[in-house]
Amino acid sequence: MSHVMAGEAATQILKDWNVDHIYGMPGDSINEFVEYLRQEKNEIDFIQVRHEEVGALAASAYAKLTGNIGACLSIGGPGAIHLLNGLYDAKADGAPVLVLAGQVPTTEIGMDAFQEVDLTRLFDDVAVFNQRVPTPDSFPKLLNQAIRSAYTYNGVAVLVLPDNITSHMVKEETEQTSSIYSVPMSRPADSDVKRAVTSIENATRPVILAGNGTKKARQELEKFAEKIKAPIIFTLPSKGVLADTHPYNLGQLGDLGTKPAYHAVQDADILIMIGTSYPYRDYLPESTPAIQIDNNPDVIGKRYPVHIGLAGDTGETLTLLLEEIQTNSNSEFLNHSQREKMKWDRHLEEVVNNSKEPLKAPYVISQLSQVIEDHATVSVDVGNVTVWMARYFPFTHHKFVISSWMATMGCGLPGAIAGKLAYPDRQSIAVCGDGGFSMIMHDFLTALKYELPIMVVILNNSQIAMITSEQEEAGNPSYETNLENMDFALFAEACGGVGYRVDHYKEVSSVFEKASKEVKPVIVDVRIKDEKAQPGHTHQYE
Known part of the structure; x- marks a missing residue:
């Protein structure tokens, strides 16, 4: 029986399951496995993110968009901790995600080694499968089971990988496992x-x-x-x-x-x-x-x-x-409901036409919809921007992705990155508030590094507007919800991308037309006047 390195056997398992890219940040406790990924770089792309949270959010978004498992990795300690927000998003929305988290060598576990954290305990609540790899021989087998579990339970599967595991010879026994996953077709009584x-x-x-x-x-x-x-x-x-x-x-x-x-x-x-x-x-x-x-x-x-x-x-x-x-x-x-929907649509059109100056979100989104292709990926961040997009963007055959049940701010940009990797021939758009985007804006550089021509639209009102509304609805004055003003268009240019700033409604249409044709990552920073997002059933119209 032939022998291979444990890391080599594991990368073959990834390929067998059609994992063709993985988000992460290299580092000391995962570097040995990263070397095996480097050797497979023609078949498994390594997408280096600037923050592990973005990698986990992108992996989750990829799984939601495609139904295929998303994959991310990190070092142990701080890197693994950074993953958690994106992993809880995957758990909450039922997205299959694989995590490979580095760990100190097996000879140092339990000895308070540098950056050592009890990772299996850390991931216990978020994962449907959560194991530390004990021996080189068990690595490929556990990896196979982790991926199968992620698909079976639509959740997060974690393998904690001590860094000395991958570079040991193991028996080539991958034929004893299978990458076939059979989906049950259940029926009710x-x-x-x-x-x-x-x-x-x-x-x-x-x-x-x-x-x-x-x-x-x-x-x-x-x-x-x-x-x-x-x-x-x-x-x-x-x-x-x-x-x-x-x-x-x-x-x-x-x-x-x-x-x-x-x-x-x-x-x-x-x-x-x-x-x-x-x-x-x-x-x-x-x-x-x-x-x-x-x-x-x-x-x-x-x-x-x-x-x-x-x-x-x-x-x-x-x-x-x-x-x-x-x-x-x-x-x-049904006919009555359809007539009421027609009245609602006319009402929305009136809102759009009255949202031009000072510039407001409904008009911006109506103009954005004019340049977005029918099958584009549209990744929406969390906040008032969610309401505006749900209400004023006419979804047809678009691929829509959001952090739904976890509702974590900062999901917009990672979703657009994942969308472009999943569907490279389609437009990929992120629509964010300035609060959500500024949480993860560093990874705009990731889109530039991997030449992903995404468009990021920022509805910039210089505050966390939804939180302002929540505080006021509770009978309290708004407190610490204003944000420092920033020119995100200049930021895009400083990164090497393309930036547009929009201050007036007359600029909106032409800027979106230009931005939609850019071949580099682009940010459109739209300055809007804040407006409370009223629940739909409270709207008054004839």
Whole structure:
């Protein structure tokens, strides 16, 4: 039996699982493995980030965008600690991510060595798989199991790797493992399907609340909605499953949602939750009968008292319902919801037209949408910018990515970097507030280093505006939410990129047109007047 280095066997495992790039920062306790990655640089790209948090956020975004595992690495101690924010984002949003965290040599573990941290304890809460590699022989086998676990549980898999492990000879036994992952296609019990069919057929005001679980069942969802004559409301992370302009799409629910969506849910006589465990109870009705479809039985009824649960694959379950259910001939409620959505759209158009001078976010976003291609990746940061993009950017076939449940500021730029690596022939846009972008702005240099022509649009109001609103809603004056003014266009140029600054509405269209044609990373710093992001259902219009 032939022998190879443990690091060589492990990189082969990565290639077998189609891991073609990894984000990270080299350093003393991971350098031995980085050398094996260098030897495989034609097949596994190493993306050197300026901060490990950005690497973890990018790995998480890549997994969300593609469904493929994202990978990141770090040294032990401070580098591994830096990863945590991005890893919790992956955990919260159910994204498969692999972590290779360096550690002091096995001979020094437990001896308070330089930068030694108990890493398995550190990662215990965030990981679905969390092991320290004990021997060189176990490295490739544990790596294989880590990747499999990340896919199985849609979460973070961590291998803590003492630096002396990789450069030992091991038996070449990779044929005893497999990189094949078989996805189960579960289906609900027939009795539950029959009960659901009866409930839906007896309803006159059905409403669908669709989540991430519908991303791979777009056609089934559309056919189902058409058959039962139900409007669809999408959760934020599932935005783009169907185009915002689709006649059955009422938009989002919640603070960043639409008024028609809010009232449709409140008026429904049956709520059909598909692929979502929607967490905001205040926006759901008090006691409307509900059906929940999810491939994870653990979340059925977790946040809303559903009366029928359908535990199964979304596409498979919708197909079963389509086969059994009768076409609804009553479209009165659907037609009413569509008329209300048309009123909402006209209202948004009026808001845009009144947002020109002083310059406000709705107008900026309406102009941005004119230069963004239909299949672009759009990475949105957290804050008021989330509301503005959800409300005023018309998503069609775009790839949308955000930190949803963790809602961590600073996710916009890493998402755009990941989007360009995932889909190099498509536009990749980050839309950020000045607060979120300034948290990770150093990694604009990463886009430059790897020649990733992304566009970063910064809605710059010189404050953390959403926190200002939260403080004032609590009855307190705003405190320490103002930010120092910075010219991000000059920053872009100092980095070697392209920068544009926009101060007036007359400049917006032409600048976006120029920026969209740049072949280098570009920042568009748009100075806007702060405006409170009101929940959709509080808007007043005719």
